[in-house]
Amino acid sequence: MICDQAIERLPWLLNGSLEAAEREEVQGHLTTCAACREALAETREAWKIFGQHLPSETLIAMAYGEPPEGIDSALAERHLASCPECAAELELARMSRRLEEDDRIATFPVKPSRETGKEYRGWRNAALAAGLAGLVAFSGWFQAAQRSHLVPGLEARNHTIQQEQAKLEAGVKEMRDQMAQLTQPQINTPIPDLHPDEITRGESAEILIPANRAVTLALQPSHETTATERNVALLDESGRTVWQQSGLRLDDTLREFTFTTGLLKPGRYTIQLSTVENGQPVPRERYSIRVQ
């Protein structure tokens, strides 16, 4: 190792960060080179200069708002501006002074030592783990409880849905059967005469209509009227209008009603004819039928 190489490494020889082989080389060179030992002395001088800080008594005086003794105030201020270590230490001294001046400022307990800290961290980690395990267990229990509470309700709903689905499927099957019948020729369609109720009063006025077959009702109107416009309404047992048609002409075309298969559900119905006179509907004949 030559002098230049040794001298360049002197600061790190002093701070002890040179690797072993490098350190031994530099030290070996120093033992034989007086000029480099002189450079080592200068490096120590530089170390003292660069390691210079404001005296602690100066920092404390400044913390208490007093001028620093033995040191130029402007120089001290400049040093504080460029030395983060002194600035931090001054802040510590100021904080301590604030604690003296105001007893209301609370201080936390003294930080535990490293060993105690390890123990504390161990307990803290164990407590966190236990808390986490408890949380997982609780959430599992909670979900299980919810599931046990919900299952009966879900099963009931599922049963209802299955019933509804069976009904719909039966309805679809019935509709398909009816459609199949409509596409086929109708043989021996019943054509009963239907007399108004007032004429058949006292007798069984109901005309039985099979629910699973098409039927044509031949109306036998009895009322004489000059009105040419008729309204027809089909009412169920509760009087609710199931079907109606207005503005029909009373001529040969209005003689028959044909109910296709499945049009009417089993039950009693009333066919109500009415005329329109002076713009107002006037009830006329009623025909009672029963679908079964």
Add this chain to the structure above:
Amino acid sequence: MGTDDREMVALFLQGDTEAVGTVDGWISRAAWPYQRRLADHWDDVLQDVRLEVTRLLGQGKFRGESSLRTYLWRVVSHTCLDQIRALKWKWVDLEEVDQPGSGPESVPASSARQEDKDLLLRVLDRVPPDCREMWRMIVAGLSYREMGLRLSVAEGTLRVRVLRCRERAVAARRELLGGPPGNGRNNGVKNSPKRSERANTDDM
């Protein structure tokens, strides 16, 4: 000195439980801001502070220029700051290298204890900030590889820059002491062409 403070000092030195408890409470509170910096040394430092307070009060150092509470507060801060500084990095002893006449003990003129701190601070004030920054890292114990990474500078360049900073600091000190400033380089070592070239290139 107020009567109360005088009584407090007397009771403390007699070991009065209440007085000792009061003073100890003041010490703990005054030292509280320093505990994080002192870390594992905290308990030892607190004990040192108690001993120092007992010594000062026993020797009658407290003259009543301020209240006893303020006096103790400053003593605690002083002791804690000194302890923090005592924990900082120190240079390595090189007994095998330091021959009689060349070691740190043999240069009393340059000892910080005997030199005017004001002078050293003035020298430091003349050194460029980047020099102070680099040497702050050295004093903190960083290797030149670590410094090179932090400063994004090649290791060789960094070593030359640090050398230049050292020369500037030593030259500034000589200048302030009234001697010839020179270039701060030791006279026994000639610059090799290679070094001069690198130094000129990396000069700041």
